[in-house]
Amino acid sequence: MKVSERITKLRALMAEKNINMYIVPTADFHQSEYVGEHFKARKYITGFTGSAGTAVITMDSAGLWTDGRYFLQAGKQLEETTVELFKMGEPMVPTIEEFIESNLPEGGTLGFDGRVVSMGNGQDYEKIVEKKNGSIKYQCDLVDHIWEDRPPLSEKPAFALDIKYTGESTASKLKRVREAMKAAGANAHIITSLDDIAWLLNIRGDDIEFFPLILSYVIVTIDEVHLFINENKLSDEIKSDLIKNGVTNFHPYNDVYEEAKKFTASDVLLIDPVRMNYALYNNIPKDVKKVEKENPCVLFKAMKNPTEIKNIKNAHIKDGIANTKFMYWLKQNIGKEKITEISASNKLEGLRAQQEGFIRPSFEPICAFGEHAAIVHYTSSPETDVELKEGALFLTDTGAGYYEGSTDITRTIALGEIPQIMKDHFTLTLQSNLRLAHARFLYGCNGMNLDIVARAPFWDNNLNFNHGTGHGVGYLMNIHEAPTGFRWQYRAHEIHQIEEGMVLTDEPGIYIAGSHGVRIENELLACKGEKNEYGQFMYFETITYAPIDLDAVNPEMMSVQEKAWLNEYHKTVYDKISPYLNEEEREWLKEYTREI
Numbered sequence: 394m395k396v397s398e399r400i401t402k403l404r405a406l407m408a409e410k411n412i413n414m415y416i417v418p419t420a421d422f423h424q425s426e427y428v429g430e431h432f433k434a435r436k437y438i439t440g441f442t443g444s445a446g447t448a449v450i451t452m453d454s455a456g457l458w459t460d461g462r463y464f465l466q467a468g469k470q471l472e473e474t475t476v477e478l479f480k481m482g483e484p485m486v487p488t489i490e491e492f493i494e495s496n497l498p499e500g501g502t503l504g505f506d507g508r509v510v511s512m513g514n515g516q517d518y519e520k521i522v523e524k525k526n527g528s529i530k531y532q533c534d535l536v537d538h539i540w541e542d543r544p545p546l547s548e549k550p551a552f553a554l555d556i557k558y559t560g561e562s563t564a565s566k567l568k569r570v571r572e573a574m575k576a577a578g579a580n581a582h583i584i585t586s587l588d589d590i591a592w593l594l595n596i597r598g599d600d601i602e603f604f605p606l607i608l609s610y611v612i613v614t615i616d617e618v619h620l621f622i623n624e625n626k627l628s629d630e631i632k633s634d635l636i637k638n639g640v641t642n643f644h645p646y647n648d649v650y651e652e653a654k655k656f657t658a659s660d661v662l663l664i665d666p667v668r669m670n671y672a673l674y675n676n677i678p679k680d681v682k683k684v685e686k687e688n689p690c691v692l693f694k695a696m697k698n699p700t701e702i703k704n705i706k707n708a709h710i711k712d713g714i715a716n717t718k719f720m721y722w723l724k725q726n727i728g729k730e731k732i733t734e735i736s737a738s739n740k741l742e743g744l745r746a747q748q749e750g751f752i753r754p755s756f757e758p759i760c761a762f763g764e765h766a767a768i769v770h771y772t773s774s775p776e777t778d779v780e781l782k783e784g785a786l787f788l789t790d791t792g793a794g795y796y797e798g799s800t801d802i803t804r805t806i807a808l809g810e811i812p813q814i815m816k817d818h819f820t821l822t823l824q825s826n827l828r829l830a831h832a833r834f835l836y837g838c839n840g841m842n843l844d845i846v847a848r849a850p851f852w853d854n855n856l857n858f859n860h861g862t863g864h865g866v867g868y869l870m871n872i873h874e875a876p877t878g879f880r881w882q883y884r885a886h887e888i889h890q891i892e893e894g895m896v897l898t899d900e901p902g903i904y905i906a907g908s909h910g911v912r913i914e915n916e917l918l919a920c921k922g923e924k925n926e927y928g929q930f931m932y933f934e935t936i937t938y939a940p941i942d943l944d945a946v947n948p949e950m951m952s953v954q955e956k957a958w959l960n961e962y963h964k965t966v967y968d969k970i971s972p973y974l975n976e977e978e979r980e981w982l983k984e985y986t987r988e989i
Contacts, residue, residue, distance in 0.1 A: 396440040396474040400455050402539040403438060407452065412504035412530060414497050416489075416518075417448040420509040421601075423587045423608070424668050426873055427756075429601045430544035432509065434536040441470045443770060447489055448476070451496055458489050461859030462769040465906065482882070494521045507531030507672030512664070515671030531671055546646075549599035551607045551626045553634065554869065558796055559595045560700025563638035566593050566693070570613055573689035579663035581656065582688075583649075584611040586668040588871045589690035594620070594640070596631060597869060603756050605794060605869055610649040617641045621649040649673065656681045665691075667886060691876050694867070696894040701868050702918065704797035705896060706936050709916065711748040712793055712800040713938030713966065714973045718744050720806060720940060721981050723787070727808045732781045734760045734773035738791070745793045755792035755799040756872045762787050766805070766910030769860055769902070783809030786819070786909050786945070790900075798868045801898055802937050803914030807945040815911070818903045819945040822911045824850040825901035827958045829862065829879065829933075830917060836929035839890050840879040840897075847879060847901050856903060861887075863898040866916060891931060895919040899933075913941060935962060938969045940985045948989050960988040 394402070407415055417439075421432040427444055435441070439448050439457050443466055446459035455476045459467050467478050480486050487495065497503060503522050507515060515531065522529055537543060556562060570593065574582050584590055587606040591597055598607025610621040619642040620635070627635075632643070644652065653676040656662055660681050664674070665688040677683070697705065719741045726732065732740075738760040745751050761771040762781050766788035773779075781787055790803040805819060829847040840863070845852075847862045864887075865874035876889035878897065891897075897919065902912030915937035922930040940963060948956065963986035971979050 396438070396476065399438055399539060400450060400475065403450055403535055404452055406535045406538055407450070407504065410504070410530065410533060410535075411502055412533070412535075413451065413501035414493065414503050415450045415535060416503070416505040416510065417450070417536060418505075418509055418514075419444065419446050420511070421608075422508045422670055423585050424511050424670065425587055425601065425604075425606070426871065427601055427604055429547050429608075431546050434506075434509070434534075434540070437540055438536055439471065439476045440474050441467050441476075442772070443467060449489060449492060454496075456492065464859070465768045466770065490517055490521060493518065494524065497521070497525050497527060499525055499527070501525060501527045502530055503527065504530040504533050504535065506534040506536075507675065508534075508670050510671045511667060512669045512671050512674040513666040515674070516666075531675070546608065547598075547600040548623065548625065550628065551596045551598045551631060553631050554595045554597060554796070556595075557700070558704055558869075560698040563593060563595050563635065563640070566690075567613065567618065567639050569693060570689055571615060574613070574615075574663055577663050577684045577686055579661045579684050580615050581660050582613045582663040583653070583669065583673070584613065584688055584690065585670065585673065586665070586688060586691075588867055588874070589668075589688055589694065591870060592694040592868075593690055594635060596635075598626065603754055603794075604871060605752065606871075608646060610646070612649070612652065619644060619652065621646050621652070650676050653677050658682075687876065692889065692892070694870070695865055695874055695876060696892050697868060697896060698894065701798065702894065705868065705918075708750070708793075708795040708797035708800055709936050709938055710969055710973075711750070711795060711797075712745065712802060713970045715741065715744040715748060715793070716802060716804060716939040717966075717970050717974065717982060718978060719789075720804065720942070720985075721978050723781075723806060723808075724981070727781060728783050733778050734762050734765070734781070735775070735778045737781060737787070738773065738789070741789060741791060748793075748795070750796040752794045752796065752869070755794045755801060759788065759790035759803075761910065763909060764907050766912075767904040767906045767908065768910070769904060781808055784811060786811060786815055786911065788910055788912055790912060790914065792872060794869050796869065799866055799870060799872055800937075801866055801872050801914065801916060802939060803900055803902075803912045804939060804942065805911045805913060805945065806942050811945060813947075815909055816945055816947045817950065818905070818909070819911045819942075820947040820950045821850050821854065821856070822901050822903055822913050823941060823946060823959070824951065824955055825862075826899055826913045826915065827955050827962075829899045829901075830915065830935050831933070831958055833922065833930060833932050834891075835927070836921075836931050837890050838931070839888050840877050841881060841883065841888065843891075844879045844881045847899070848881065851901070851903070858902045858904065860902070862901055863917070866896045866898060891919050893919055893921050893931070896936070899935075935965075938966045940966055940982065943985055943987070943989065946989065956989055963987070
């Protein structure tokens, strides 16, 4: 069926159930950013394949809300679908809530599958519907009724992470969670977010492509731990280890909804309104006292322990080897053999696969040539795959999952001689990257405080990029990790102060539609610096080790300090990566990490 036909069928179901407006978000039952194939209902109903977006369907209109990363992509994919693009955050564009309030008729009914809508969003919708004297139907997965051959829930097995990778046992982590519960005055805690459960139990899975997570819920009480999971995913060894570490009860995955009904008025339940779904929240008896607070695992797992930090740095050396070999190969072979976006992407993945401990890519690779690089989250396909040619830029935003951690790196590479404007834009991006990496700041600062350090070179030239400057990175986990990041706009889930041990990306860019895109991304480790009468100072250590293409740099734009920073970085790259290269690659790296 075409998208328009799917929407027509959805509207017929809406009419049958007296629903005036239906919401289809991008989420699974755990509010995950990226979801398994079974949960891609928004993609199915709109045709938009990006990772973020919400569809709102009425009887006579259909809209898709997405952010700046996807404006170009969504605009193209929504052509001839009858779905209108709403560019989030742009002037005169209503929010989803404003649209609902304006378009839901008086006394109307708003529908959605409450399992894929967050508790917080569901409560916001309740307030709007109340104003309209309307009602909500949240126990209806209408898309499921029209989605023929919908992929089933994943049944792939879990795997365990050894203490040499995690640096802390599940028993120790549970102790910390219970201490946080007691501090909040709670005697029970429902954990619904997949990355937090994976961190807590020291297990990973394969239920979401690229992200090693496993569909599950956990309820922690003062003396018990209930795990809701398809037990077929757990080997006898994993289950035995979980029991030894304090996991006392195992239940089928979907039984959590019935278990939630068993809480009583004597319980005080810690719940995270951002990460709990609306349906699960509504299954908790009304007389149960609730403490609404961020799940303590969110901060615990973001602050990497010494074992994790050591492992992550090793992972980045492996990733640096692969990226350096790739850049060497590309420079040596462009114009001599046919290389396309997809074949180049496969080459880079193959070089990573040669590294010990490689598991899989850490997210869907972005390998974009020429004007495709202006699409921030472009994904090459057989329909869009193009050959790489000299005289343009090639952008790779890729990563790998190793047992030692996850990586995320972007390099933009000049293929042959490129126009001056591309060099200038590349250098502007490099200046931004270097300035943030060398920021010194007082403990207590968050990413909003520091974002202007990165954007200053752009804003000084009346330019900007329409995405965050950086995000937290998980340990063999989500590549986008709360609770902090770099962006100038306020986002509640990214506003936590920067703590020692956090790993964040530094990835400014510039995107010229129809021409080119530049992004340069390294990962930064937050470290404590000097403490004196002014407070605790903090700094970043760059832990990504791969050359930045000097063929694309305009040194005349750079200050003496910026050149010194780049030279210092390139010396580190050479020292860490050169021992793993052959003689030809080593000589090439020496040239491409030379001082400027």
